[in-house]
Amino acid sequence: MLRHFQSLLSELYDTEQHLDVLDYLVTDHRILAMLEDSRAEREIEEKLLICECEGELALSLYLAPELLERLKTHDPRDWLGQRNFADFCTVIEGISHFNYVVWNASADKSVTLHELEMQAEVDKYVGTLAVLASQPNSTLTESLFDRLFNDPEFDTDLEPDELERYRSASAFAAKFCRSLARRFPHGLLRPGMLDELRDFYRLPQPDKVSHICSATYT
Template sequence: MLLFPEGDELSLAIYLHDQVLNNLHKNNPFLGLNEQNIHDFCIMTEEVSHFLYTAWKVRHSIQMTKLELELQAEVDKFIICNFYCLNHEARFNSLFLKELLFETFSLEEDLSLESKNRYSTASKLALHYCNFLENHYIKKALFSQMLEEIRRFYRLGQTDKISHINRTIFYH
């Protein structure tokens, strides 16, 4: 995501590498998520999440942190992929998705230690929260209740998101 502050205004833009766009065009996610497109679908979803979350925070004059932004994007990717597969009546392997999103991801080598720690922390926290969502809502098909939960979570700031996740760990 690109940010362009100008005086009292902030312009936002999403940038997706040509390679991502070409792969999504070639392996259209509207025809199904699979090993050929899920990685790029998640990249696109993450960038859209960053855009929407930033726009929402700015619109409501609420500050946010980079960790909060990354955490929300990790959760959004999990939710979007799950709902996508449910809406397309696709067979879906939740373990594969969680492994892809939270365990086997790789970070750019030239990232600062601070950035690496932020991404790792966001991933660990998101995994705990997504396990909670899966066990308490998705497996039980309680989707309207889950929407209420994720809307509340979305509006929380970093400290409250982390506290909420820590409380959900005890629900397992």
């Protein structure tokens, strides 16, 4: 399932898949605590761990075993709905982070945390559309934008600077996805939409923000 969703995002953005996410997957919370060297970290179900040393990048993607078990029982590839939507988004966020860091690192590009979160929010939106393309009877498309961007919930344990980063990333992603929804209605991933998504993916953070905020775009 994880490979499927990794390939789905890679195909959407027409990017080469340099690393297999399963080779970097951690599902044991004890290993997560050891890698973070802390027992005080807030409990989470997804986290990308990054360590850069002497020009080498080390990655691990933690996904909670309970999360994966729930998705195994209610596989989004069979049906994506209210029951498994939140878990699906959590997995997409983790894979989005992994893919984006790896792709940029392969091109010797740096990535900001704000940029990482903004891209993940966009990936939840377009990833859902891609999955629902094979589920024509789903009604999730009609409420997708509201579910993702209207009054989003954030972890109450976030530090103020973290909370501001998540809020800002969500707001920028919402503006971008709202424009996509307006210009490419009915939740269809048309060629023009894919072209724009792929161009957007390759922009550095300042250009992403400029693209979203430009008068001609809005």
